[in-house]
Amino acid sequence: MELNDANLQSLTEFLRKTLDPDPTVRRPAEKFLESVEGNLNYPLLLLTMLEKSQDTVIRVCAAVTFKNYIKRNWRIVEDEPNKVSDQDRTAIKANIVNLMLSSPEQIQKQLSDAISIIGREDFPQKWPDLLTEMVTRFRSGDFHIINGVLRTAHSLFKRYRHEFKSNELWSEIKLVLDTFALPLTELFKATIELCQTHAADVNALKVLFSSLTLISKLFYSLNFQDLPEFFEDNMETWMTNFHGLLTLDNKLLQTNDEEEAGLLELLKSQICDNAALYAQKYDEEFQPYLPRFVTAIWNLLVSTGQEVKYDLLVSNAIQFLASVCERPHYKHLFEDQNTLTSICEKVIVPNMEFRSADEEAFEDNSEEYIRRDLEGSDIDTRRRAACDLVRGLCKFFEGPVTAIFSGYVSSMLGEYAKNPGENWKHKDAAIYLVTSLASKAQTQKHGITQANELVNLNEFFVNHILSDLKSPNVNEFPVLKADAIKYVMIFRSQLPKEQLLQAVPLLISHLQAESTVEHTYSAHALERLFTMRGPNNTTLYFTKPHLSFLNLNLFFKAIMRSFSLLQESIVPYIPTLIGQLTHKLLLVSKNPSKPHFNHYLFESLCLSVRITCKANPTTVSSFEEALFPVITEILQNDVQEFLPYVFQVMSLLLEIHSNSIPSSYMALFPHLLQPVLWERTGNIPPLVRLLQAYLEKGGASIAGSAADKIPGLLGVFQKLIASKANDHQGFYLLNSIIEHMPPESIIQYRKQIFILLFQRLQSSKTTKFIKSFLVFINLYCVKYGAIALQEIFDSIQPKMFGMVLEKIIIPEVQKVSGPVEKKICAVGITKVLTECPSMMDTEYTKLWTPLLQALIGLFELPEDDSIPDDEHFVDIEDAPGYQTAFSQLAFAGKKEHDPIGDSVGNPKILLAQSLYKLSTACPGRVPSMLSTSLNAEALQFLQGYLQAATVQLV
Amino acid sequence: MAENAGLENHRIKSFKNKGRDVETMRRHRNEVTVELRKSKRDEHLLKKRNVPQEESLEDSDVDSDFKGQNVTLDAILQNATSDNAVIQLSAVQAARKLLSSDRNPPIDDLIKSGILPILVKCLERDDNPSLQFEAAWALTNIASGTSAQTQAVVKSNAVPLFLRLLHSPHQNVCEQAVWALGNIIGRWCFFRSAVCVCVCVCVYIILTSACPGDGPQCRDYVISLGVVKPLLSFINPSIPITFLRNVTWVIVNLCRNKDPPPPMETVQEILPALCVLIYHTDINILVDTVWALSYLTDGGNEQIQMVIDSGVVPFLVPLLSHQEVKVQTAALRAVGNIVTGTDEQTQVVLNCDVLSHFPNLLTHPKEKINKEAVWFLSNITAGNQQQVQAVIDAGLIPMIIHQLAKGDFGTQKEAAWAISNLTISGRKDQVEFLVEQNVIPPFCNLLSVKDSQVVQVVLDGLKNILIMAGDEASTIAEIIEECGGLEKIENLQQHENEDIYKLAFEIIDQYFSGDDIDEDPSLIPDTTQGGTFNFDPASNMQTKEFNF
Numbered sequence A: 001m002e003l004n005d006a007n008l009q010s011l012t013e014f015l016r017k018t019l020d021p022d023p024t025v026r027r028p029a030e031k032f033l034e035s036v037e038g039n040l041n042y043p044l045l046l047l048t049m050l051e052k053s054q055d056t057v058i059r060v061c062a063a064v065t066f067k068n069y070i071k072r073n074w075r076i077v078e079d080e081p082n083k084v085s086d087q088d089r090t091a092i093k094a095n096i097v098n099l100m101l102s103s104p105e106q107i108q109k110q111l112s113d114a115i116s117i118i119g120r121e122d123f124p125q126k127w128p129d130l131l132t133e134m135v136t137r138f139r140s141g142d143f144h145i146i147n148g149v150l151r152t153a154h155s156l157f158k159r160y161r162h163e164f165k166s167n168e169l170w171s172e173i174k175l176v177l178d179t180f181a182l183p184l185t186e187l188f189k190a191t192i193e194l195c196q197t198h199a200a201d202v203n204a205l206k207v208l209f210s211s212l213t214l215i216s217k218l219f220y221s222l223n224f225q226d227l228p229e230f231f232e233d234n235m236e237t238w239m240t241n242f243h244g245l246l247t248l249d250n251k252l253l254q255t256n257d258e259e260e261a262g263l264l265e266l267l268k269s270q271i272c273d274n275a276a277l278y279a280q281k282y283d284e285e286f287q288p289y290l291p292r293f294v295t296a297i298w299n300l301l302v303s304t305g306q307e308v309k310y311d312l313l314v315s316n317a318i319q320f321l322a323s324v325c326e327r328p329h330y331k332h333l334f335e336d337q338n339t340l341t342s343i344c345e346k347v348i349v350p351n352m353e354f355r356s357a358d359e360e361a362f363e364d365n366s367e368e369y370i371r372r373d374l375e376g377s378d379i380d381t382r383r384r385a386a387c388d389l390v391r392g393l394c395k396f397f398e399g400p401v402t403a404i405f406s407g408y409v410s411s412m413l414g415e416y417a418k419n420p421g422e423n424w425k426h427k428d429a430a431i432y433l434v435t436s437l438a439s440k441a442q443t444q445k446h447g448i449t450q451a452n453e454l455v456n457l458n459e460f461f462v463n464h465i466l467s468d469l470k471s472p473n474v475n476e477f478p479v480l481k482a483d484a485i486k487y488v489m490i491f492r493s494q495l496p497k498e499q500l501l502q503a504v505p506l507l508i509s510h511l512q513a514e515s516t517v518e519h520t521y522s523a524h525a526l527e528r529l530f531t532m533r534g535p536n537n538t539t540l541y542f543t544k545p546h547l548s549f550l551n552l553n554l555f556f557k558a559i560m561r562s563f564s565l566l567q568e569s570i571v572p573y574i575p576t577l578i579g580q581l582t583h584k585l586l587l588v589s590k591n592p593s594k595p596h597f598n599h600y601l602f603e604s605l606c607l608s609v610r611i612t613c614k615a616n617p618t619t620v621s622s623f624e625e626a627l628f629p630v631i632t633e634i635l636q637n638d639v640q641e642f643l644p645y646v647f648q649v650m651s652l653l654l655e656i657h658s659n660s661i662p663s664s665y666m667a668l669f670p671h672l673l674q675p676v677l678w679e680r681t682g683n684i685p686p687l688v689r690l691l692q693a694y695l696e697k698g699g700a701s702i703a704g705s706a707a708d709k710i711p712g713l714l715g716v717f718q719k720l721i722a723s724k725a726n727d728h729q730g731f732y733l734l735n736s737i738i739e740h741m742p743p744e745s746i747i748q749y750r751k752q753i754f755i756l757l758f759q760r761l762q763s764s765k766t767t768k769f770i771k772s773f774l775v776f777i778n779l780y781c782v783k784y785g786a787i788a789l790q791e792i793f794d795s796i797q798p799k800m801f802g803m804v805l806e807k808i809i810i811p812e813v814q815k816v817s818g819p820v821e822k823k824i825c826a827v828g829i830t831k832v833l834t835e836c837p838s839m840m841d842t843e844y845t846k847l848w849t850p851l852l853q854a855l856i857g858l859f860e861l862p863e864d865d866s867i868p869d870d871e872h873f874v875d876i877e878d879a880p881g882y883q884t885a886f887s888q889l890a891f892a893g894k895k896e897h898d899p900i901g902d903s904v905g906n907p908k909i910l911l912a913q914s915l916y917k918l919s920t921a922c923p924g925r926v927p928s929m930l931s932t933s934l935n936a937e938a939l940q941f942l943q944g945y946l947q948a949a950t951v952q953l954v
Numbered sequence B: 001m002a003e004n005a006g007l008e009n010h011r012i013k014s015f016k017n018k019g020r021d022v023e024t025m026r027r028h029r030n031e032v033t034v035e036l037r038k039s040k041r042d043e044h045l046l047k048k049r050n051v052p053q054e055e056s057l058e059d060s061d062v063d064s065d066f067k068g069q070n071v072t073l074d075a076i077l078q079n080a081t082s083d084n085a086v087i088q089l090s091a092v093q094a095a096r097k098l099l100s101s102d103r104n105p106p107i108d109d110l111i112k113s114g115i116l117p118i119l120v121k122c123l124e125r126d127d128n129p130s131l132q133f134e135a136a137w138a139l140t141n142i143a144s145g146t147s148a149q150t151q152a153v154v155k156s157n158a159v160p161l162f163l164r165l166l167h168s169p170h171q172n173v174c175e176q177a178v179w180a181l182g183n184i185i186g187r188w189c190f191f192r193s194a195v196c197v198c199v200c201v202c203v204y205i206i207l208t209s210a211c212p213g214d215g216p217q218c219r220d221y222v223i224s225l226g227v228v229k230p231l232l233s234f235i236n237p238s239i240p241i242t243f244l245r246n247v248t249w250v251i252v253n254l255c256r257n258k259d260p261p262p263p264m265e266t267v268q269e270i271l272p273a274l275c276v277l278i279y280h281t282d283i284n285i286l287v288d289t290v291w292a293l294s295y296l297t298d299g300g301n302e303q304i305q306m307v308i309d310s311g312v313v314p315f316l317v318p319l320l321s322h323q324e325v326k327v328q329t330a331a332l333r334a335v336g337n338i339v340t341g342t343d344e345q346t347q348v349v350l351n352c353d354v355l356s357h358f359p360n361l362l363t364h365p366k367e368k369i370n371k372e373a374v375w376f377l378s379n380i381t382a383g384n385q386q387q388v389q390a391v392i393d394a395g396l397i398p399m400i401i402h403q404l405a406k407g408d409f410g411t412q413k414e415a416a417w418a419i420s421n422l423t424i425s426g427r428k429d430q431v432e433f434l435v436e437q438n439v440i441p442p443f444c445n446l447l448s449v450k451d452s453q454v455v456q457v458v459l460d461g462l463k464n465i466l467i468m469a470g471d472e473a474s475t476i477a478e479i480i481e482e483c484g485g486l487e488k489i490e491n492l493q494q495h496e497n498e499d500i501y502k503l504a505f506e507i508i509d510q511y512f513s514g515d516d517i518d519e520d521p522s523l524i525p526d527t528t529q530g531g532t533f534n535f536d537p538a539s540n541m542q543t544k545e546f547n548f
Helices: A005-017 A023-036 A042-052 A056-073 A086-102 A105-122 A130-140 A143-161 A167-197 A202-224 A229-233 A235-247 A263-281 A290-303 A308-325 A328-335 A337-352 A356-364 A366-373 A382-418 A420-438 A457-470 A478-490 A497-510 A516-530 A554-590 A595-615 A617-636 A643-656 A663-672 A681-705 A707-721 A727-740 A743-764 A767-784 A786-796 A800-815 A819-835 A843-860 A882-887 A907-921 A925-933 A936-948 B002-016 B057-069 B073-080 B085-100 B107-113 B116-123 B129-143 B147-155 B159-165 B171-190 B192-207 B215-224 B228-233 B241-255 B264-277 B283-296 B301-309 B313-321 B325-338 B343-350 B354-362 B367-380 B385-393 B397-406 B409-425 B428-436 B440-448 B452-482 B485-492 B498-511
Strands: A439-443 A447-451
Touching: A005 A023, A005 A042, A005 A056, A042 A056, A042 A086, A056 A105, A086 A105, A086 A130, A086 A143, A105 A143, A130 A143, A130 A167, A143 A167, A143 A202, A167 A202, A167 A229, A167 A235, A202 A229, A202 A235, A202 A263, A229 A235, A235 A263, A235 A290, A263 A290, A263 A308, A290 A308, A290 A328, A290 A337, A308 A328, A308 A337, A308 A382, A328 A337, A328 A382, A337 A382, A337 A420, A356 A366, A356 A478, A366 A516, A382 A420, A420 A439, A420 A457, A420 A478, A439 B452, A447 A478, A457 A478, A457 A497, A478 A497, A478 A516, A497 A516, A554 A595, A554 A617, A595 A617, A595 A643, A617 A643, A617 A663, A643 A663, A643 A681, A663 A681, A663 A707, A681 A707, A681 A727, A707 A727, A707 A743, A727 A743, A727 A767, A743 A767, A743 A786, A767 A786, A767 A800, A767 A819, A786 A800, A786 A819, A800 A819, A800 A843, A819 A843, A819 A907, A843 A907, A843 A925, A843 A936, A907 A925, A907 A936, A925 A936, B073 B085, B073 B107, B073 B116, B085 B107, B085 B116, B085 B129, B107 B129, B107 B147, B116 B129, B116 B147, B116 B159, B129 B147, B129 B159, B228 B241, B228 B264, B241 B264, B241 B283, B264 B283, B264 B301, B283 B301, B283 B313, B283 B325, B301 B325, B301 B343, B313 B325, B313 B343, B313 B354, B325 B343, B325 B354, B325 B367, B343 B354, B343 B367, B343 B385, B354 B367, B354 B397, B367 B385, B367 B397, B367 B409, B385 B409, B385 B428, B397 B409, B397 B440, B409 B428, B409 B440, B409 B452, B428 B452, B440 B452, B440 B485, B452 B485, B452 B498, B485 B498
Parallel strands: none
Antiparallel strands: A439 A447
């Protein structure tokens, strides 16, 4: 590529096309540029264009293209060809600094980025004159140029802040210091002087203050690894000036913007960081300056307003004080009672106040509010900084600080009492103050684990928290309600049990509150309380009797009441309603920001489907017609928030079909097996249910037209079975496969299924797993016969069948719960006892009577609900994190399914009849086995069954 | 040897999983040889010793002459080349006196006047020891100035003559020569850049060959001229204390510099002398002797072994409790360097009951001593399990933790290493002991410091503690969460440094995600190309017999 006008012209045209909104124009142009970027002079053509083109848009476009080109190609990777010719490299390095400095800001930024990318590779060895070239520009006097240099230097040096020390790194820093430190210092001094000369010229000041901010950032980078000799020798200059800048104010630089931090704030924040760096790392050298900085920063805090734009500055400043006040040798700076009082009064309390910005978040951006307030992502907030300062001060001054704040708390509560409507924010601050003062250590699992003994948490609860919880109007003062709920939640390990019990029904009533924060907190608090453990950690803190008075359905009852009102009148309007609902759904799926709204939307969809299809099942197709496009779109765009709902709606629709599966569903089937869906816990229950519906309605279709998907389906089973939390879902799926798939379609997979189950049984069995396992093997036995079960076990490992009988079935079957599950086990075991020859005449025979005894136990004895100590929580179905808990749709519910059905009315009778059949096949053996080892009680029960079935054993 | 190598190998292997190898655990005091900081610590050694004017009877008459005559530089210069021995002596003496004045001796003026060659010439005058003495004294004081002034002396070809003077039968002359050499060697070692020039000139003039390199080569050049033997021969009971101080001071300067260290033979020659000097009651001599040992022990395991073999260690260790801080500091550095060596070398120090001195060092009012003491211990906790146990048995763990919590930043940093190393080399019960001593809160506190390396060391340590805890990991995780450590680790997932955020992510992922380890890794299916989980009936995953 020659450096000539023709090439410039043609490149310009291609660049212009890359800006075209039409992809058929844009894409080829982009492709072309990519194809020529390996050519000699290509980067130089771009540089020429960004310098000389008449069209500003083309200039900027060339700059961006150039930067991206550098980013992709500059690094020389070992064993790969050099993608930029040496000639171009040299030319670029020779010109780029000049070009950057003489370009307008938009282009300057791109080139500055490009320089730092090149610098990262080439500086210092392969670009030795870069620094000197930059430093000479300091003398230009043109701050547009100077800021360009500073910005570039900042992007080159900022990695010193996080890289590990090494000889290589330190040599580079030393080199930088040798050329850069002195000119930077001179520039710093000169800039400050210029600020004084131009104190009345706002435009000049703006430029100068950006320089100062950049200089301060460079200071931070250059001083990060260790204290350089140069800066130690010049500490006086730097620190005196930093101190001066901290205390400086200039009306001209104050901005009217409430949100965005201005230049003054940015500069001062950086200076706070610089001071904090020195205080932390170079304490010995910095000691003489520290008290001055403490005073200056403190004054800064006292005089800074509540606007959001000051947040970063204030939190940086408070964090500085917090880190200094807990050092033993600075204790004296804070010790004085007046100092402490004034820090508490003027720094801490004002920054704990609930601001209008917080109020807005509480109302309009509840997720963000919750994340900050509850989950501790409030690192840079003022409240958080103030809270850290309280903790820091408490290290040495817990008594005095507690006393000072007690006064404040009472006075704020007093204000509130005078006029709650007006002064509720005072109470909020009081609660926050008590919380931050009292909490010394905290975990998710237990809340606050260590509290300040000087704060009477129970008294505060009784006098100030309970009243808010008890207030009959749950929607009044939602912030205070949320505070009160949070108080219960975080101090749950500190408050007496009777108080918590008193709080539980109150928390439930807050589930109905309109405020998202409030009802989310209640749900969260309840969940936390119910999972609390007793002192020995093995039992739940609240046992069933404690909570028997509760009606947990309260919440859903409230919703259902409003829906059932609709029920009678809704049917005629369904077509219109569906249209509107799907339209709404399409809209919100673009931005699913309001979880509760979404939830209700889906609830109403489900309710519409149910009400209509109950009357006329054929209407399901009109729903499908309306909903499938939206559903497909949601699936394609992977709208995570909606997927659990969509699966439930699909299940509901599919279950309405009578024994066939529409092709529209089959088309979606492969998508449901995608691993990414199964990585999200919230998807698992609704997806399993949906797959079960697929199997129930279309087991044969799958075996026929989608047989290649069977490994993927079983793969899902395998994925679920690997997890203690989800294994029962895996069994649901497996049971459906056994029940509904044609046997020949899965015959080749059976052995591996059992191997996996045995593996899990071996490595990490839990009670839940065993229960599900027992139900499954008995279902298998019912479906395929006892011989098939015995054979497959023994084909995996000799005598396996006996081992499973002896070690798993006989001792554990008593634990199986649920009438359907018990029935499956009873029928399955009956088959093993009576239809399996190897039980009669091999070494398994010794297990025959114990197995019968276990079966009679299953019929007659109470269920064994004991659970080993270490797995209390595994057993809670769909353990509620609030995400999943809320996506369970009440109106998409599923009916109970009994795979055995009416074919076996009474399993006891079946047992009696089967034994009779067996006894006639081998006369004399059955009675003799019964009389020798079945215990008397069991025998008596058995006689009863035989009588009821009117049979007699022979 | 073979056995040792095996052991070493084993250790490296056993550390593999814990992320740090022996090399990085045993840390020399300055892992990075490039320094950004001002070098302050060794200043006392480098201070030039100008020999001040002492009022003495001998001098008084010359003095009055000198004052009376109001001698000019020109006159001195002229007289110093006089054939008249008396005039010449008094001129050289006058020059020396000018150079010995307390404030601003006119060194540059004298150099400019061209007196150097004259003074150097006087050094050759074996027939006139007084003249040699005065000339040496004058040259010493010139060499005590700036590096350029030292360089001027070197240029004047004085070095070989000074060395020659070491053999002079006249003690005052010898002493003066030693003094001057000290200044020169010291200067060379300190001003490395200047040294280069010095040597160039030196070698050019004396050996008419090219400049070989920088500092240590100069030292070795002087050594090669044979300075050591005559120097050491001065060490005998009759030597005056002031002279012995100077001899020791030159020895320190000979031992300095480790790139490369002084020649083995020289070290072998010097060590017996140091073993004698370490008994000396004079503080200056003692301090210099111990610093010399600290330099020698800073030169790699081979040199450490030579020091150990000299038998000096049992006499070095008790100096840790010397009443002079200067002695303690130097001794701490020397033993600290030794324990950067192998486990066996470390054990030699431990066998001298070294740990009994540490309660005092760890509570010493000087922070620098605390810091070096913790550094020392960090290299013991990097050792074998018996050595770790020795630190525990000496009751030092709570004190290290105290420094971890309350020390100044440098000390906290060393304490972080000490703890982290222990989590790597310690047994389960040793790490448990650490946890019982409540190490976690102050350890976690360091996760927010502005030093990537410390953050990494702490994360490593926490991860090891969690691994070691086995089934109890959740208890440890809870302690970490309670003290605010979890939050800090969470924030580190945003750290700019890749190693740090990966480590933080790993810890969160393994110990803080969900209540327990949910999935059985051996059962999780692979994902196929086609985008489903792979259920492979042929995989036959059963590896061992099932037994429930």
